[in-house]
Amino acid sequence: MKRKRFIIVMVSLLTIAGGLSGCAGGKDTPTAKQEGNTPLEVTIAxxxxxxxxxxxxxxxxxxxxxTNSKIDIQWIPSAAFEDKKNIMIASSEMPKAFKITSNATTLSAVQSGLFWEIGPMLTDYKNLSAVNALYYENIKVDGKLYGLPLYRDFGRAGIVYRKDWFDELGLKPPVTLDDWYNIMKTIAEKNPEKNGQNDTYGMFLDKSYNDPVASSSFLTRLAVSQGAPNKWGVEDGTMVAEFMTKPYLDSMKLLRRLFQENLINQDFSVVQTADADNKWNAGKVGIRINTVASAAATSQVNLNKAVPDGVVDIVPYMGPSGNRVPAEPGNNGFFVFPKSSVKSEAELKQLLGFFDKLLDPEMSTLLTRGVEGKHFNKTSDGKAQFIDLSLFNLEVKPYRDSLPAFEVTGTGLPLELSDLQAKGWRVVADNLENAVPNLALTLNSKTYLEKGGELDTLIRDAQTKFIMGKIDEAGWQAEVDNWKKAGGGKVIEEYSAEYAKQKK
Structure with a gap:
């Protein structure tokens, strides 16, 4: 485990160096082979x-x-994306570049041969080939690379909180589960807004709180801080799912108690992430749980629109053993290239050339800083300083978050960071040393491929039922047993066998 953490740390450091040197090479990308000066048509979902x-x-x-291209981006509402994605895959009516995330459905689609393999081609692209290999290793299927990741840092978890409320109420950032409970109770009952209404929350949960795939899901972040594995760990040579461990169950018990005492929103199982964001932006929430450490400054800006004197701070997730966070896979999904819409290898190479150019210094600056004079100004020491972060978030952030880019460690203009921004990025950097890897991230399980969606739904529903008090602890254990009988036990066997092979 320590060796794996060391690798993650070194990879992140090498990524910075690799990103800075990525445009120094003299390779001609295949984009230059386009016939004449005809713009490349790029359709994206x-x-x-x-x-x-x-x-x-x-x-x-x-x-x-x-990039000498004509872009047609289909922006699909996040809440509808998975259903839309499945329909598009089933009908083979897909764009040329299709952003997907790792789950049982997409894994099945990849293994069925719907998408181009791109791994052997990346050496022809100066920027894509300069990115550290672990970003690609983490999305390989059966040892082959089919996608380009939306690059993300590995240790992004952080607790963004209302420092003004905490100071006023005599609170400190949480370490133990008891701390979390006391903070939730105090903020819910002490009316830090001073409006005489019972309308504040310690945190506002949404339905992604227990996402079975994302290491950024709140329940995983909380449980890992308390000693649980990151999605999958190993005990005595056997793989174990996070929800089978005591720290995870204890974390669920906390949420159950908070729900029973009406200290968290009662509709958490159906709330969209955007609705949770709006609660924070309106000044109704003490801890923002569905964000990343590096976005602390954005959380401050969004809050200050409604609460001009609201003060935001950022600290790492802490637990009984200190800083401990789930290592994220290094991507926010990845672009695949369907064979049904990308008709030839030559067209595929042109598309890869388009994405390679997005990592050039000019495009990196555009995607992460915006337009000079409108979204940022250049300082006397050659850094970018945002003029209007709200305007940037409206006009540039959708592209930054949806296309490959390195926000701080890329080749673009370096950013002049505010104190809160710098503190957020320090949390990200410090997390790397204590990032807990998901040991099953690149393991294969035939059973999970066939039944993963069903198994994930079974356990997610059981978690929600437990938290809402519809089943007790014995009922929860019965649901875990049902998960094992439905195929989860076989998944454990297959992951354990794969893990043993990797260790040899």
Whole structure:
């Protein structure tokens, strides 16, 4: 485990160096082989981030001009994306670049041969080949690479909180589960808004709280801080799912108690992430749990629109053993290239050339800083300083979050960081040393491939029923046993066998 953590730390450091040197090479990308000067048609489908940008926005036109392309982005509301994705895959009516995430459905689609393998081609692209290999290793299927990741840091978890409320109420950031309970109870009952109404929450949960795949899900972050594995761990040579461990059950018991005492929102199982964001933005929430450490400054900006004097701070997740966070896979999904819409290897190479150019310094600056004079100004020491972060979030962030880019460690103009921004990024950097890997991230399980969606739904529903008090602890254990009988036990066997092979 320590060796794996060391690898993650070194990979992140090498990524910075690799990113900075990525554009120094002299390779000619296959984009240059386009016939004449005809713009490359690039159709993209991706989940919507915030408000969908208008067609032919300033950012989009700048991308098209630099890459000699014509872009058509289909922004699909996040809540509807999985259903839409499955329909598109089933009908083979897919865009040329299709953003997907790792789950049983997409794994099955990849293994069925619907998408191009791109791994052997990346050496032809100066930027894509300079990215550290672990970003690609983490999304390989059966040892082969089919996608380009939306690169993300490995240790992004952090507790963004209302420092003004905490100071006023005599609270400190949580370490133990008892701390979490006391914070939730105090904020819910002490009316830190001073409006005489019982309308504040310690935290506002949404239905992604127990996402079975994402290491960024709140229940995984909380349980890992208390000693649980990150999705999958190993005990005595056998793989064990996070929800089979005591720290995870204890974390669920905390949420159950909070629900029973009406200290968290009672509709958490159906709330969308956007609705939870709105509660924070309205100044109704003490701890923002569905965000990342590096976004602390954005949380401050969003809060101050409704609460001008609200103060935000950021600390790492802590537990009885200190800082302990789930290592994330290094991506927020990845782009695959369907054979049904990308008709030839030559066209595929042109598309890879398009994505390679997005990592050039000019495009990296555009995607992560915006347009000079509108979204940022250049400081005397050659850094970018945001003019209006709200305007950036509206006009640029959807592209930054939906296309490959390195926000701070890329080749673009370095950012002049505020104190809160710098603190957020320090949390991200410090997390790396204590990031707990998901030991099953690249393991194969035939049973999970066939039944993963059903198994994930079974256990997610059981978790929600337990938290809402519809089943007791014995009922929860019965649901875990049902999960094992439905195929979970076989998944454990197959993962354990794969893990043993890797260790040899």
């Amino acid at each position: 991706t989940p919507q981030v915030g408000e969908a940008p208008k067609k032919d926005s300033e950012v989009e036109l700048a991308i098209e001009k630099y």
